[in-house]
Amino acid sequence: xxxxxxxxxxxxxxxxxxxxxxxxxxxxxxxxxxxxxxxxxxxxxxxxxxxxxxxxxxxxxxxxxxxxxxxxxxxxxxxxxxxxxxxxxxxxxxxxxxxxxxxxxxxxxxxxxxxxxxxxxxxxxxxxxxxxxxxxxxxxxxxxxxxxxxxxxxxxxxxxxxxxxxxxxxxxxxxxxxxxxxxxxxxxxxxxxxxxxxxxxxxxxxxxxxxxxxxxxxxxxxxxxxxxxxx
Numbered sequence: 001x002x003x004x005x006x007x008x009x010x011x012x013x014x015x016x017x018x019x020x021x022x023x024x025x026x027x028x029x030x031x032x033x034x035x036x037x038x039x040x041x042x043x044x045x046x047x048x049x050x051x052x053x054x055x056x057x058x059x060x061x062x063x064x065x066x067x068x069x070x071x072x073x074x075x076x077x078x079x080x081x082x083x084x085x086x087x088x089x090x091x092x093x094x095x096x097x098x099x100x101x102x103x104x105x106x107x108x109x110x111x112x113x114x115x116x117x118x119x120x121x122x123x124x125x126x127x128x129x130x131x132x133x134x135x136x137x138x139x140x141x142x143x144x145x146x147x148x149x150x151x152x153x154x155x156x157x158x159x160x161x162x163x164x165x166x167x168x169x170x171x172x173x174x175x176x177x178x179x180x181x182x183x184x185x186x187x188x189x190x191x192x193x194x195x196x197x198x199x200x201x202x203x204x205x206x207x208x209x210x211x212x213x214x215x216x217x218x219x220x221x222x223x224x225x226x227x228x229x230x231x
Contacts, residue, residue: 005146005151005152005155006151006154006155006158009155009156009158009159010154010155010156010157010158010159010161010162011061011064011065011158011162012057012061013159013163014061014064014159014162014163014165014166015057015058015060015061015064015162015166016057017163017166017170018060018064018163018166018167018169018170019056019057019060019170020170020197021170021173021174021176021177021194021197021201022056022060022170022173023056024177024190024193024194024197025173025176025177025180026056028181028185028187028189028190029180029181029184029185029187029190060166060169061162063165063166063169064162064163064165064166064169065162065165066165067165067166067168067169068161068162068163068164068165068166069161069165071164071165071168072161072164072165072208072209072212073161073212076209076212076213077216081127081130081131081134082130083134083137083216083220084216084217084219084220084221085134085137085140085219085220085223085224086130086133086134086137087220088101088220088221088224089101089104089105089116089133089136089137089224090122090126090129090130090133091118091119091122091129092119092122092123092126095221096224103228104224104227104228107227107228108136108139108140111139111143112136112139114132114135114136114139115132116129116132116133116136117129117132137223140223140224140227141223143227143230144223144226144227144230147222147223147226148226149222149226150219150222150223150226153215153218153219153222153223154219154223156215156218156219157212157215157216157218157219159215160208160211160212160215161212161215163204163208164204164205164208164211164212167201167204167205167208168201168205170197170201171198171201171202171205174194174195174197174198174201175198177190177191177194177197178191178194178195178198181194
């Protein structure tokens with residue numbers, strides 16, 4: 001994974017936020033046992049902790065992205081065919097004026113030799129129109145690239161989407177920690193930390209849809225605007 005702007009904001013930051021309950025369990029419960037094992041195995045305690053931390057972080061980044069796409073993005077936007085970037089270019093969508101929508105269609109036709117279905121065709125088979133628009137948008141993204149603001153808005157959308165997926169994993173781990181530190185190994189500090197974390201992640205999940213939709217629309221608007229400004 002390259003350390004570019006998108007990966008840092010949209011993947012690493014959500015992974016770090018989601019990993020806190022796992023580190024709570026490691027710090028308060030597992031490290032006293034595993035620390036000696038890894039220290040004997042590797043000879044250096046610090047190196048073993050860093051290795052475990054990085055491995056866990058990478059795993060969480062991948063799991064968070066997968067869970068967010070399967071749980072949130074597919075359900076909210078019905079896959080790529082329901083993303084705001086697709087909705088905005090439908091004839092029946094009211095975000096842009098009809099004249100501006102047709103100008104976008106014409107620019108796509110000129111730039112990529114791709115034909116967006118007519119209003120009549122869309123009324124007959126909207127699913128086909130959505131697919132055509134979705135395919136055209138992949139070319140638009142390639143043409144715009146990072147743009148002036150596109151990369152930032154894309155990273156912000158990715159941050160909230162991936163954080164939503166990570167929050168599900170983190171909430172589950174926080175609940176496990178509550179049981180562990182109240183029953184298995186009683187530790188008031190770790191217990192209260194776990195309770196507070198559970199409330200935070202629960203709140204993130206509750207507001208996830210609103211945050212994802214809002215930033216998805218902002219990204220779509222900026223992408224299309226910057227594309228239309230290109231010559």
